[in-house]
Amino acid sequence: MSDALANTSRSITEDTIEMSSDEKFLFDLTGYLVVKNVVSPDQLKLANEAIDSLELSQSPEYFGDSQTLKGENSSTRLGSTTGLLDLSKPHCDPFREMLAHPKTTPHLNTILGEGWRLDHGPGLIAMDKGCSGGMLHGNFDNAPYFYREGKIFTGLCVIEYLLADEGPGDGGISVVAGSHKANLKCPQKMLRWEQYQEFVTEVHAEAGDAVIFAEACTHGTLPWTGDHQRRAILYKYNAGHMSWGGGGLGGPAPDYWDDLTEAQQAALLLPSHHSRRPKASNDYHGLPDVAG
Numbered sequence: 474m475s476d477a478l479a480n481t482s483r484s485i486t487e488d489t490i491e492m493s494s495d496e497k498f499l500f501d502l503t504g505y506l507v508v509k510n511v512v513s514p515d516q517l518k519l520a521n522e523a524i525d526s527l528e529l530s531q532s533p534e535y536f537g538d539s540q541t542l543k544g545e546n547s548s549t550r551l552g553s554t555t556g557l558l559d560l561s562k563p564h565c566d567p568f569r570e571m572l573a574h575p576k577t578t579p580h581l582n583t584i585l586g587e588g589w590r591l592d593h594g595p596g597l598i599a600m601d602k603g604c605s606g607g608m609l610h611g612n613f614d615n616a617p618y619f620y621r622e623g624k625i626f627t628g629l630c631v632i633e634y635l636l637a638d639e640g641p642g643d644g645g646i647s648v649v650a651g652s653h654k655a656n657l658k659c660p661q662k663m664l665r666w667e668q669y670q671e672f673v674t675e676v677h678a679e680a681g682d683a684v685i686f687a688e689a690c691t692h693g694t695l696p697w698t699g700d701h702q703r704r705a706i707l708y709k710y711n712a713g714h715m716s717w718g719g720g721g722l723g724g725p726a727p728d729y730w731d732d733l734t735e736a737q738q739a740a741l742l743l744p745s746h747h748s749r750r751p752k753a754s755n756d757y758h759g760l761p762d763v764a765g
């Protein structure tokens with residue numbers, strides 16, 4: 474794999490598209506963004522068929538001691554680094570395309586900068602009617618967010634590709650808009666969605682859309698009340714020099730390595746590193762004498 478990795482690079486060039494100025498404004502303002510019509514109808518159909526073919530098991534519960542997030546059933550999550558990427562063809566195709574999707578690459582370029590890569594995922598959240606939600610979290614705990622010299626800087630970021638609609642009143646992904654810039658800790662009763670619910674925004678988007686949010690933006694899962702099954706595929710990315718979940722493949726290259734595009738390989742690259750760090754060498758005798 475090391476030769477393959479050595480040949481794999483992704484730099485932001487003049488032709489690389491960044492997100493639009495309106496999107497930058499909205500992401501900086503709220504900490505999240507909905508990008509419409511990312512996954513094509515064919516890929517969406519294939520992705521849903523792939524999920525239909527899996528045997529899903531109940532996931533651990535994430536509602537803590539909240540009385541309002543507790544539902545009647547558990548949700549199903551499939552949270553492995555490569556499980557969906559490992560499926561046999563053609564079921565793996567939509568998930569491999571999502572890894573470095575041309576329609577969301579501009580967003581990752583803008584918010585994470587050159588060298589972004591998968592931190593962990595892809596994972597699936599599937600919820601049937603009555604499934605419990607999950608505690609709100611984020612902000613201070615997991616990732617930085619700041620804006621300097623005309624650029625957005627953030628740490629862990631999530632792209633959720635929706636395989637099913639999430640409409641008003643359904644529940645599912647929710648955020649506290651603007652909290653990525655909060656200076657004070659969110660009250661526990663708000664994290665439990667027991668108080669200040671008016672500040673928690675249930676995000677609405679359709680199958681095929683992508684919901685992008687900074688992990689720094691307080692977010693969580695509202696209990697699912699929709700008649701159809703919620704299905705969201707979560708990819709969690711980080712800047713090239715940062716890692717929350719360890720990052721990288723953590724082992725030998727998977728069998729499908731040569732089937733991936735360079736951009737997809739780059740998204741699965743090594744654990745966090747800064748590629749411009751000077752290499753250790755026997756000639757290194759410490760920092761130059763700046764006074765001299």
Ligand SMILES: O=C(O)CCC(=O)C(=O)O
Pocket residue numbers: 598607633645646647692693694695705707
């Ligand atoms: O999409 C959701 O329900 C939220 C997921 C979440 O909170 C997380 O993955 O950290």
